[in-house]
């Protein structure tokens with residue numbers, strides 16, 4: 574069953590910031606780009622690096638271990654081509670960030 578989970582105060586994630594939050598027991602990486610929050614699986618599909626600790630360049634989030642990079646808007650990889658990471662719906666409401674599990 575899917576639902577919205579309150580994960581963070583909106584002010585805690587500044588422009589260009591990233592972090593890892595718990596969404597009903599699952600680690601999810603959040604980033605803020607151009608004022609909007611995006612959410613992807615925190616666990617890199619390569620060997621499990623924490624995407625929430627990676628570098629953010631534009632809409633691309635780079636895994637801190639071996640630099641696989643994913644577009645946070647749709648989960649497609651810039652490198653390597655064909656890789657993919659799960660994305661989650663996000664909304665901000667009442668100064669809070671909510672993620673759909």
Ligand code: FES
Nearest residue numbers: 617619620636639
């Ligand atoms: S674990 Fe993420 S690129 Fe290797």
